[in-house]
Amino acid sequence: MITTVKIKRIIDECEDVRTIIFHLDNHSNPKPGQFVMIWVPGTDEIPMSISNYDKDGNWAITVKKVGDCTRALLKLSIGEYIGVRGPLGNSFKLPKEDNKKIILVGGGIGLAPLRFLSSKLMKKKIQFQFIIGAKKENELILMKNLDNKIQKFHYCTDDGSYGEKGFTIDLFKKIIDEKSPDILKNTIVYTCGPEIMMVKLLEICLEKKITLYASLERIMRCGCGLCGLCTLDPLGMLVCKDGPVFNDKELKKIKDFGKNKRDFSGKKIKLNS
Numbered sequence: 195m196i197t198t199v200k201i202k203r204i205i206d207e208c209e210d211v212r213t214i215i216f217h218l219d220n221h222s223n224p225k226p227g228q229f230v231m232i233w234v235p236g237t238d239e240i241p242m243s244i245s246n247y248d249k250d251g252n253w254a255i256t257v258k259k260v261g262d263c264t265r266a267l268l269k270l271s272i273g274e275y276i277g278v279r280g281p282l283g284n285s286f287k288l289p290k291e292d293n294k295k296i297i298l299v300g301g302g303i304g305l306a307p308l309r310f311l312s313s314k315l316m317k318k319k320i321q322f323q324f325i326i327g328a329k330k331e332n333e334l335i336l337m338k339n340l341d342n343k344i345q346k347f348h349y350c351t352d353d354g355s356y357g358e359k360g361f362t363i364d365l366f367k368k369i370i371d372e373k374s375p376d377i378l379k380n381t382i383v384y385t386c387g388p389e390i391m392m393v394k395l396l397e398i399c400l401e402k403k404i405t406l407y408a409s410l411e412r413i414m415r416c417g418c419g420l421c422g423l424c425t426l427d428p429l430g431m432l433v434c435k436d437g438p439v440f441n442d443k444e445l446k447k448i449k450d451f452g453k454n455k456r457d458f459s460g461k462k463i464k465l466n467s
């Protein structure tokens with residue numbers, strides 16, 4: 195069911211990225227990792243991760259302008275209306291024991307679901323390190339409202355214009371290289387971002403026996419298992435229903451991970467085409 199909601203607040207994050215906050219009552223509480231289908235009149239519905247939620251029923255999505263629907267969404271002002279369907283999909287599995295070391299790795303707009311996860315971890319008083327990367331400073335989403343002395347935020351840009359120069363993977367390697375195998379066995383990594391980054395993370399995590407959860411993006415029309423555009427071969431898992439979050443054991447078996455996606459007609463194409 196689509197619910198029409200009024201935009202309450204808009205935050206400019208960085209170039210072509212805004213967070214849109216709306217109030218939604220009478221829905222099940224969303225969990226970090228879940229997404230909503232968003233509709234702007236005159237466009238198609240599109241999937242957006244829930245980038246924050248509070249107990250007063252304020253939901254946030256963080257949107258990057260890439261095409262028609264996201265452009266229409268970013269043209270809206272406070273007081274205008276959007277359609278929302280969700281929460282949909284599965285969520286990041288939170289640690290049960292408190293001896294776990296947590297590392298979040300977000301690249302570009304992939305930060306959106308991890309921001310909600312980090313708020314949840316903070317509320318539960320679980321410590322974590324957060325590696326945040328982008329190509330350059332004006333594409334970097336800063337986590338000013340969450341920054342504090344307990345959690346460690348590490349920023350990097352490909353060109354060195356903000357934080358360390360280099361990729362999130364370089365920072366990740368530096369952090370885990372200091373840790374013993376025993377600590378690594380008790381480490382959980384949560385990631386979302388460019389799939390090439392997540393493929394590299396998987397390789398390292400499998401080698402070091404680190405638990406990994408990655409949130410994947412695929413084109414989808416329905417968000418609820420009907421259109422099949424987000425099927426991952428050979429397991430036939432759907433990003434919208436079985437995901438968007440997959441664990442290391444599943445990712446290892448998904449041959450499309452880092453390689454293929456389906457276009458709007460259902461044809462399988464290379465991921466970066």
Ligand SMILES: Cc1cc2nc3c(=O)[nH]c(=O)nc-3n(C[C@H](O)[C@H](O)[C@H](O)COP(=O)(O)OP(=O)(O)OC[C@H]3O[C@@H](n4cnc5c(N)ncnc54)[C@H](O)[C@@H]3O)c2cc1C
Nearest residue numbers: 240241242243256257258261262263264306411412413438
């Ligand atoms: C579970 C999930 C969560 C997402 N969360 C966010 C988020 O928090 N913030 C955000 O900005 N974007 C998110 N996306 C991606 C977002 O849905 C697409 O950017 C959007 O649908 C593009 O629509 P458009 O009409 O603006 O662009 P289009 O003109 O449709 O496409 C522009 C480009 O984006 C690609 N694209 C289109 N749809 C998708 C899609 N579903 N996934 C990946 N690439 C796509 C196209 O192949 C093309 O290269 C998410 C996608 C999924 C599946």
